[in-house]
Amino acid sequence: VGIAMGALGSDAAIEAADVVLMDDEPRKIALAIQIARRTIRIAHENVTFAIGVKVAVLLLATFGLGTMWMAVFADVGVTVLAVLNAMRALRVA
Numbered sequence: 531v532g533i534a535m536g537a538l539g540s541d542a543a544i545e546a547a548d549v550v551l552m553d554d555e556p557r558k559i560a561l562a563i564q565i566a567r568r569t570i571r572i573a574h575e576n577v578t579f580a581i582g583v584k585v586a587v588l589l590l591a592t593f594g595l596g597t598m599w600m601a602v603f604a605d606v607g608v609t610v611l612a613v614l615n616a617m618r619a620l621r622v623a
Contacts, residue, residue, distance in 0.1 A: 531548045531549065532546060532547040532548050532549070533547055533548070533549045533550075533551060533559060533562075534546075534547035534549070534550045534551070535550075535551045535553070535554050535556075535558075536551070536552070536553070536554045549562055565619075568619060569619050572615060572616055572618060572619050573616070575615060576612040576615055576616060579608065579611070579612065579615075580608045580609075580612055583603075583604050583608045584604045584605075584608070586604075587600045587601055587603075587604040588604075
């Protein structure tokens with residue numbers, strides 16, 4: 531993982547880096563790693579929740595217990611809930 535520091539860094543370094551920190555403070559690297567780990571954790575939660583709900587509705591439909599509204603919720607409702615859950619990443623640590 532390449533990290534470029536400072537907004538005044540060379541354009542080539544900023545273009546090639548995976549992460550660009552706008553300050554010249556090395557302490558910000560730890561914060562960037564913390565935010566990245568939190569973001570990945572939230573993404574994993576969203577994927578697990580979405581797949582779990584869809585599998586549950588699919589199993590109910592297989593046995594004739596699922597309705598069209600359950601399928602709509604499994605698709606649209608879970609997407610809305612995942613987006614709302616992902617908004618937690620906007621809070622700064």
